[in-house]
Amino acid sequence: MKKLSSKQKNFCARRSRNAMRLRAKASAARRRSRKVASRVASPRHLLEVIHVPVYVRYYAPKEQRKEFGRFLERVENYLVQGKNVSLDFSNTKRLFPCGVLIIMGVVDDWVQRFPNRLTANYPADDLVEQMLQHVDVLQKLGLPPRKNISHDDVTRWHYFTGLNVDATPVEPFMEQVRNVVGAEAQMGLADCVNEAMTNVRHHAYEKSGGGRWWIFATISDKRIFVAMHDRGASIPATLLEKPEIWDYLTGRVWRQGRADGKLISAAADGRTSTKLPYRGKGLPEMLQFTKEAENGELAIYSRSGFFRFSGREQMESVGRLTKPITGTLIVWMLNLSGTTP
Amino acid sequence: MDAQLVRYNAMTIVLNIAKQFSRSPAGRYVTDGPFSGQAFRENLLLPALRQSETVEVQLDGALGFGSSFLEEAFGGLVREAGLKAETLHQKLRISSKLKTYEQRIWHYVDDAKPKG
Numbered sequence: 001m002k003k004l005s006s007k008q009k010n011f012c013a014r015r016s017r018n019a020m021r022l023r024a025k026a027s028a029a030r031r032r033s034r035k036v037a038s039r040v041a042s043p044r045h046l047l048e049v050i051h052v053p054v055y056v057r058y059y060a061p062k063e064q065r066k067e068f069g070r071f072l073e074r075v076e077n078y079l080v081q082g083k084n085v086s087l088d089f090s091n092t093k094r095l096f097p098c099g100v101l102i103i104m105g106v107v108d109d110w111v112q113r114f115p116n117r118l119t120a121n122y123p124a125d126d127l128v129e130q131m132l133q134h135v136d137v138l139q140k141l142g143l144p145p146r147k148n149i150s151h152d153d154v155t156r157w158h159y160f161t162g163l164n165v166d167a168t169p170v171e172p173f174m175e176q177v178r179n180v181v182g183a184e185a186q187m188g189l190a191d192c193v194n195e196a197m198t199n200v201r202h203h204a205y206e207k208s209g210g211g212r213w214w215i216f217a218t219i220s221d222k223r224i225f226v227a228m229h230d231r232g233a234s235i236p237a238t239l240l241e242k243p244e245i246w247d248y249l250t251g252r253v254w255r256q257g258r259a260d261g262k263l264i265s266a267a268a269d270g271r272t273s274t275k276l277p278y279r280g281k282g283l284p285e286m287l288q289f290t291k292e293a294e295n296g297e298l299a300i301y302s303r304s305g306f307f308r309f310s311g312r313e314q315m316e317s318v319g320r321l322t323k324p325i326t327g328t329l330i331v332w333m334l335n336l337s338g339t340t341p
Numbered sequence: 342m343d344a345q346l347v348r349y350n351a352m353t354i355v356l357n358i359a360k361q362f363s364r365s366p367a368g369r370y371v372t373d374g375p376f377s378g379q380a381f382r383e384n385l386l387l388p389a390l391r392q393s394e395t396v397e398v399q400l401d402g403a404l405g406f407g408s409s410f411l412e413e414a415f416g417g418l419v420r421e422a423g424l425k426a427e428t429l430h431q432k433l434r435i436s437s438k439l440k441t442y443e444q445r446i447w448h449y450v451d452d453a454k455p456k457g
Contacts, residue, residue: 164368164373164374164375165367165368165369165373165374165377166365166367166368166374166375166376167365167366167367167376167404167405168363168364168365168376170365171364171365171404174365174404174405175404178404183438183439184439186404186405187403187404187405187406187439188405189405190365190404190405190406190407191405191406191407191408192407193405193407194365194366194367194368194405194406194407194409194410195407195408195409197367197368197374197407198367198368198369198373198407198409198410201368201373201374202369202373281408281409281412282407282408282409285408
């Protein structure tokens with residue numbers, strides 16, 4: 001091997017140092033440019049404008065429920081991806097009670113999970129704006145109230161939200177119901193609502209130690225509408241936490257979602273995740289109370305399934321939802337015209 | 342909550358749920374909310390049963406209960422407090438215009454099994 005002179009050795013060392021310096025410079029430049037590029041394309045800097053459906057409706061024909069579900073899914077996905085979302089209410093022409101209730105719940109949820117990432121514009125329709133202002137949705141989306149809430153279709157609706165099993169906020173509505181239909185029917189309804197709140201605390205948010213529920217209710221003549229929503233663990237999910245042998249045999253444990261309607265129906269029949277004989281009375285009592293009312297209707301939507309009882313058709317039915325719902329939605333429609341105050 | 346027991350006569354204590362506890366009692370355990378069945382049982386009903394020969398529980402005036410409240414308040418006397426159903430039939434009187442509540446309460450008492 002040829003021996004290098006000290007001059008040649010110095011030259012080689014200098015050249016290798018320079019090459020290393022150049023490589024470090026180039027890689028730093030590459031890192032810098034990558035950072036800038038990512039900042040430009042970062043989803044956090046994009047605003048997605050999403051149109052709220054024309055009809056905000058859940059207790060509805062499949063297609064409208066599907067459209068509403070798609071809208072909720074899109075907003076959720078964009079927020080999870082880190083994008084900012086603006087809800088465009090300008091096309092919304094009509095709000096239906098269950099749709100309003102779900103909007104109330106989901107907006108509370110989104111605002112809490114993704115602070116300062118959700119905005120909206122004022123609805124074009126006067127009644128829609130009054131209702132969304134009445135239930136505090138616009139305020140939560142950062143829009144100051146600007147309407148005088150006067151329309152009967154808005155003022156007759158009561159909304160309540162709470163964290164624990166505390167029926168005190170619902171008292172004004174129950175007083176109104178008692179004045180119209182009498183103590184017996186009113187207490188039957190209050191029993192159902194109180195028990196639904198207890199179920200939310202014990203099952204839907206059992207692991208988190210508590211969570212929020214929302215109620216939307218009205219009474220017109222002697223027809224009562226009450227809907228309650230929570231965004232916790234669903235009825236099928238809580239039942240399948242402690243599966244029965246039948247759940248394994250029918251494959252419900254593995255094919256989650258397919259048999260959700262049947263699981264809700266089982267809960268309405270008294271099945272409970274606690275397995276304690278003195279528990280699980282709430283849903284059967286709700287169903288019984290609905291059956292005793294003239295043309296009463298009870299619908300329970302939870303995860304991917306639903307259970308419905310129609311007094312008019314004297315029929316119970318179960319089914320599968322194309323778009324799963326977060327948590328549970330319970331709807332009672334009661335005609336208490338046979339009662340006296 | 343402090344127990345404020347109203348003595349009807351030397352032998353009877355009257356408990357009016359709406360006046361002495363809440364117009365909207367609901368929930369099973371004290372962790373559920375402020376007006377639960379456990380809170381009613383432990384703070385009002387049990388002290389009254391210990392202090393008096395008979396206790397009359399008045400349900401009228403309340404806006405509703407829910408089965409969890411009633412089961413925990415009354416069934417809990419047997420299950421949690423270890424009282425016998427026969428003793429309760431002798432000592433406890435339920436007063437309500439709606440007989441269904443009375444029937445349900447006695448059903449919960451008779452169905453409850455002592456713990457352990």
